Amino acid sequence: MKVENLEPKALWNNFAALNAIPRASKKEAQVIAFMLSFGKQLGLETNKDHIGNVVIKKPATEGMETRQTVILQAHLDMVHQKNSDSHFNFDTEGIQMYIEGDWVKARGTTLGADNGIGVATIMAVLQATDLAHPAIEALFTIDEETGMTGAKELDPSNLSGKILLNLDTEEDTELTIGCAGGIDSTTIYRYQHRPIAKESIAFQVSITGLIGGHSGMDIHKGRANANKLMNRLLYNGNKVLDLQLSTLEGGSLRNAIPRESVAVVAVSANQKAAFLSFIADFSAVIKAEYESIEPLMKITIAETAVPAEVLDKAAYLKIINALYALPNGVFRMSPEIPDLVEASSNLARLSIKDGEFITLSLQRSSVESTKEDVAIAVGAALQNMGCTVTTSGDYPGWKPNSDSEILNLMRSLYKVSFNAEPNVNACHAGLECGILGAHLSDMDMISFGPNIHGAHSPDERVQISSVNKFWNYLLKVLEEIPARNNY
Known part of the structure; x- marks a missing residue:
């Protein structure tokens, strides 16, 4: 029919x-x-x-x-x-x-x-x-x-x-x-490149298959945010490997929970086995955490062309630390209306390429003062690393x-x-x-x-x-x- x-x-x-x-x-x-x-x-x-x-x-x-x-x-x-x-x-x-x-x-x-x-x-x-x-x-x-x-x-x-x-x-x-009501926060940070280390191999790492959904109506449901997951991967990977980051693209629209994120990373050739092992272990941990919520989640890797440049290590560390600290999801439940989210933030868009680190997030609240509070919290986490923070699209x-x-x-x-x-x-x-x-x-x-x-x-x-x-x-x-x- x-x-x-x-x-x-x-x-x-x-x-x-x-x-x-x-x-x-x-x-x-x-x-x-x-x-x-x-x-x-x-x-x-x-x-x-x-x-x-x-x-x-x-x-x-x-x-x-x-x-x-x-x-x-x-x-x-x-x-x-x-x-x-x-x-x-x-x-x-x-x-x-x-x-x-x-x-x-x-x-x-x-x-x-x-x-x-x-x-x-x-x-x-x-x-x-x-x-x-x-x-x-x-x-x-x-x-x-x-x-x-x-x-x-x-x-x-x-x-x-x-x-x-x-x-x-x-x-x-x-x-x-x-x-x-809502308000958009956009941040920009210009970082330095450095030549990729000699004898490096590169991989495209993809997080796909997430449910995503409406960043207001679905924000309390515990769904994974692809941008936050990718940053978690980069943060933990850097603790055990000398990870080099070339580019990252995740999410799209301000009012949609990000479903996909893709990064190009590199390691030295002699760390290939350790990198593959790390991805397998990380994937198992994340899938276990989200087993009942994100059954179609995939974390995949594929070898790709070796880029000429990667982020300066200082910029890499600033970015992954700031993103880890960034508030995301439910910020406060309403004390007056049962089961109503009062304030939240959604890290909707993340881009690292061509010397610019850009984030786009949407903060929502039914109370003007907590809308301002969560926007300040988001801005402060990124301002501390040197980002320029602008807000726009404020509506009651x-x-x-x-x-x-x-x-x-x-x-x-x-x-x-x-x-x-x-x-x-x-x-x-x-x-x-x-x-x-x-x-x-x-x-x-x-x-x-x-x-x-x-x-x-x-x-x-x-x-x-x-x-x-x-x-x-x-x-x-x-x-x-x-x-x-x-x-």
Whole structure:
């Protein structure tokens, strides 16, 4: 069966059409044009603001004219991640989807269900001629995944609604009413090379097969960070061998836990046997530690061309010591909300080549003061070795309101529809609601969505039955939106 034949068909057809369009963060020109054309073809008021956000407005259906206008919001961009053996070109190709049981997946890449399912859902509401709903203002933002630029630069004059439904939560039992803020830390250190030692042999060392995942939603799950593992290998290897480091590349996107890291190292020819033995022993130890979490982890080596230069030994030691000290993972659990990560850091990107040592990490927290604290801790660990540290992309969290009008309505409808209590919570991911709320005063906001697992990794998948559940629940919510005078 094709994805387009799944129910509800309008939603899945929109998702397939969306996934045919390359839509990386900061490269949304094609998908913006697609959304503008979509709205205009429906004869609906369609606008683009100065930054690229698209707003499409649909009048209320008959009998719903006195209800409060609802903003339905999702982001157009998607995380582009692929397996190392995939030759997929995100700039020119559409996502290759397939169905496996109750799940839609992609072949070797991220699926784009985050947040394409939300976008496709809103499109289906805009298309529909047989649904009861109040006036709809569909807000499609850009660049959510790499800085939330669209939300930050939003022109609020295009919107009048007082209820915002963000369709970017990834568990269908959850109603999210708060989220973490975030800040990016980038560090650069320029190091000296030296000629490689005579009679050296070189190896490419690769750590692959890690689960990775979302650096907010999955940071507490104990998954391995390929960059930290590679540094651990280089640190311990240097204690028993005269390791020489030529290059290192690990991770990619700031909001994805690194799945792969590759280094080129060298040893003297007479240490070859000792090096192979060290790698075998190290691999056994690490695999034992992560046996239940990372069953597909691989640590492999292959002889490679001998480089002309390697890092100066002083630079090598500074780097591996600083990276070992670098905070990574959960920094603090919330003392107020059970099981909620308050603050964390993810060493997302690591590059050592051409005389530059570069790191990119993302710090998150639902509390502004601890967001600053973890960013300082990360910066200090690297500043001590001489790195230049810069921060950017700072965005606020979203403070929960546990007694909002829309929450009370949606909680009640969930209990009636599914004979169960929803999980009302705050999340450690960075949703746009905190930023949007700063632009749109007195906004009553909530986030929900279908089951999406493995977001920000090639294991990303969306559950078919859950999408149907989510769709029908959304329609019930739209039917029961209160009158304007309640807001």
